[in-house]
Amino acid sequence: MPLSAADPGRDCPLCPRLVAFREEWRSKEPGWNNAPVPSFGVDDGRLLIVGLAPGLRGANRTGRPFTGDYAGDLLYQTMLDFGFARGVFEARPDDSLTPIDTAITNAVRCVPPENKPTTGEIGACRPFLTATVAAMPRLRAVIALGKIAHDSVVVALGERMSRHKFGHRARHNIGALSIFDSYHCSRYNTNTGVLTPEMFRDVFSDVREFLDSDAR
């Protein structure tokens, strides 16, 4: 099954509040994506990066995860530095940035007001995350960006959150997969020093080492 088969349709009706927000922005900005943001990357990748949700003027505008706001600048540069992408990231869906061995998605596919999805919305969107994991037959590692993404991945993999607590640079083994946690690479977290670029690179370094040793 291709990765795209795990994506919701553009008019997914499951979250009334997010549908209303989506419709509001379709009226205000008809040139924007204003729809669930599809996963981006390689169907047979060994790494899946899971964020929280599209940013209003980032992925919700451009239609590609982490594209168009600060979080993407840090994420894609770090992916390039560790061999998980090639090309040039120019914050546009038609740039030459190409993931290597990796796909990128969000725990919640539609932009939530103020970047805050409800528990019900996270649960409603989880089947698409489960389907995305299932669509990647070679998957070995997940980078969970922030606690909400971490928790949703844990539940999507059939485990209890209480058995796997989020922690920056923590690693959790669930079945054949290893989950690597990182604080979310948002501008807020980097501006406040919660996450430095070096801390983010440490997580990618861990994953690079894991996948390289896994291949041997």
Ligand code: SF4
């Ligand atoms: S957040 Fe997910 S489940 Fe909710 S409407 Fe959007 S695509 Fe559908």
